[in-house]
Structures are given as structure tokens and as C-alpha cells.
Amino acid sequence: MIRTIAVNKKNELVKDLTIRDVLNGDFHWYWVDFNIPTDEEIEFLREPFHFHPLAIEDCIHNLQRPKLDYYEEYTFFVTQALNQKMITREEIDFFLSKNYIITFHHQFSPEIDDVWNKFTLSTSTEKWDPSHVLYLVLDKMVDNYFPLVYQIEDRLNEIDENSKRRTMEELLEDLFDTRHHLLSLRHTITPMRDLIYRVLNSQRMSSIQGKWEYYSDIHDHLLKLSEMIEANRELTTDIRDSYISLNSHQTNHVMKVLTVITTIFMPLTFIAGLYGMNFHYMPELTWKYGYFATLGVMVLVAIGMSIWFMKKGWFK
Known part of the structure; x- marks a missing residue:
């Protein structure tokens, strides 16, 4: 499904446009969301958008490493969100320019859906632009990392205290599952941290000028998450060594x-x-x-x- 929304020269929202209407219309900027697109809809990336074949390939092949690529008229982002229920990674791609933002994702994205609904219900469009949409989506993605990390911390406290009096084999099995989840989180959060760092230190990201403090806030959150994950991994190592030492004793x-x-x-x-x-x-x-x-x-x-x-x- 493809949905569109645009802001005309009078700063008014125009919804439910076709791709041709968006490209041929006289708009201040527009947002096109490829929400679980079909094969026919994916072809719009080639024609009429004319995006680079390498960027299109990254969109088609799911779960690429988070990265940032510069092209002549736009910047391409590969980011990863986390599924709150399955604790799995889900890719979200962005094409960012001063005049548009294109979002592409193979799974339903609650982060994009929340920002989309917030944008469509807003009474003023003055503060909205493509870089602001990108910031809001990234901010929600990063905020959704925290509950998973807190959930893992609660599991580690439960394993450490062993309030349910489980056997050592059960505790170690749960502990290794927790370490696996921490490793998966680190494989997502660390590249995302590096990605935002590149954005903050890039000389070619003119489209986000004036919003450095917002992206810096996201980077601070990612730094905090990285430190929490490393601390939890060290805790799992200490708990594992303690259980092994107790078993040896x-x-x-x-x-x-x-x-x-x-x-x-x-x-x-x-x-x-x-x-x-x-x-x-x-x-x-x-x-x-x-x-x-x-x-x-x-x-x-x-x-x-x-x-x-x-x-x-x-x-x-």
C-alpha cells in the first residue's frame, strides 16, 4: 500500500494523492509512505522516482545494516526498528530531500504510523518538513528500544535473585537466551548510534540544518542504550561465572x-x-x-x- 500526503504553497495539507499528482503538483514538500508494498508498487522507486539502483536494491533486500548513503539529489538511510513482541529487527528505509521524504518498509511500522497520524491531525504545518518527519520517526524508534532493554534488566534481576527457586540448568538456559537478546540489540543499536553520529558530523546534510540538537538528543539516547547493553552483558557474564563457580564448588x-x-x-x-x-x-x-x-x-x-x-x- 502506498499513501501520500503533501503540503502546498499555502501550507495546507493535501491527502490521498496519486504518485503522478504528487510529482506533477506544485507542493512545498510531500511524504510518500511505501507501507508493505507489492512488487508493482516497488517499481515506482525506479519509475517515476528514478532512485539509484543500489538504493532500490537495499530496499528490496531486507535487514541491511543501518547505513547512510549520499546521492546527488537526496540522502538514503537504512535504519532498523525493533518489534516489541518478537524482539526482532525490522528495516525502515528513508529517501530524504529538502522537498520530500520517502519511507519504505516491508512490515507494519507503528513508529511511522504514529508520526503519520500526528501529521495528518496537526492544525499547523509550519514546523513540519522532511527532516522533522525523519527526526520524529527515528526518535520513536529509539524510544521503543528502551522497554526491551528494561525488560531484559528485569529478567536478569530475576535470574540473579532466583526467587522462583529454579534449577541451575533452567537458570543458565534463561541466561544464555538473555545474552542472545542482548547481542541482537547490540547489533541494532550500535550501527544506529554510528549512523546518527555520521548525520551529526556530516557536511552534506543541509536538509537538517537547524535541527542538530534534536538529532543530538537521539544520539545521546543511543549512547545510553549502548552503555546499558554493555553493562547488562557484563552482568550476564558475572552471573554465569558465579553459577559455574557455585556448581564447581x-x-x-x-x-x-x-x-x-x-x-x-x-x-x-x-x-x-x-x-x-x-x-x-x-x-x-x-x-x-x-x-x-x-x-x-x-x-x-x-x-x-x-x-x-x-x-x-x-x-x-
Whole structure:
């Protein structure tokens, strides 16, 4: 679906125009949104817009890395939004010029839809222009990153506290899933941060002159998000190392107990094996009290070794 809106020379909104009407009309500027376009609608990027083939290719091939490309009459942006439910990346592309902004996305974009509705309901168009639309969409995209990061922080606190008394295997599985989500967020937020940094330091972005502070605010938010993600990744590493250390400690404790028990039974096994050889000439075998004496010696050896191990601190 393609939807259009334009601002004429009288600063009035004109809606529901065709592509031909938009290009042939006398407008101050216009916005064309390619919302989940069909193959036939994608062809409008080639004719009549005549965008560069490389930019069109980036639009068609989904989930490109966020980037900024300069062309003679416009600037092309590849950005990534995050699906709040699926925690997946969704690409949104922009063609920005002083006279127009073209948005292109293969999935429904709540950010673009919110800005579109806000624009169509606005009573004044004086502050609106293509760079302002770009700022509003990017700002909403970045703001929607925060709930996902906060959600991950809550999960990490739950894993750290283990209030539900889950097993260590369940906790580690949840922890590695959380690290995977953090990695996915970092793959989105870091390139977006670099993209906004390029915008702020570009000498060719004349279309956003006078709005540097707005884009700088977006960059500050992305810096904060990057720091939060790195801090959470370090926290997941600390939690993982703590659980692994705890597991190793428990394993060592079990092995120590088993070692003590095995050590105590070693001389008892030797005595039992010695008198279990059944040689004919063994005087102890014919002694009336030999059986009870052997058991007594074995008990004394076991008690003596246990007391000695306790003094050595092996049972702590």
C-alpha cells in the first residue's frame, strides 16, 4: 500500500494523492509512505522516482545494516526498528530531500504510523518538513528500544535473585537466551548510534540544518542504550561465572565427601581382602574370636581415621 500526503504553497495539507499528482503538483514538500508494498508498487522507486539502483536494491533486500548513503539529489538511510513482541529487527528505509521524504518498509511500522497520524491531525504545518518527519520517526524508534532493554534488566534481576527457586540448568538456559537478546540489540543499536553520529558530523546534510540538537538528543539516547547493553552483558557474564563457580564448588564438595569415604574404606577393604584369600595355613581363621577381633580392628581403624580427618578439617 502506498499513501501520500503533501503540503502546498499555502501550507495546507493535501491527502490521498496519486504518485503522478504528487510529482506533477506544485507542493512545498510531500511524504510518500511505501507501507508493505507489492512488487508493482516497488517499481515506482525506479519509475517515476528514478532512485539509484543500489538504493532500490537495499530496499528490496531486507535487514541491511543501518547505513547512510549520499546521492546527488537526496540522502538514503537504512535504519532498523525493533518489534516489541518478537524482539526482532525490522528495516525502515528513508529517501530524504529538502522537498520530500520517502519511507519504505516491508512490515507494519507503528513508529511511522504514529508520526503519520500526528501529521495528518496537526492544525499547523509550519514546523513540519522532511527532516522533522525523519527526526520524529527515528526518535520513536529509539524510544521503543528502551522497554526491551528494561525488560531484559528485569529478567536478569530475576535470574540473579532466583526467587522462583529454579534449577541451575533452567537458570543458565534463561541466561544464555538473555545474552542472545542482548547481542541482537547490540547489533541494532550500535550501527544506529554510528549512523546518527555520521548525520551529526556530516557536511552534506543541509536538509537538517537547524535541527542538530534534536538529532543530538537521539544520539545521546543511543549512547545510553549502548552503555546499558554493555553493562547488562557484563552482568550476564558475572552471573554465569558465579553459577559455574557455585556448581564447581558443589561438585568439589561432593568429590571431597566421596574421597573421605573411599579413604576410610581402603584399609577396611584391605583387611577384608586379606582374610578372604582362604589359604589353608592361616592361624587366625581357626581362632575362636578371630571374626570378632577382625571386626573390632576394622571399627577402630574407621573411627580413628574419621577422628583424624575431622581434626584436619576434611568434613567442613
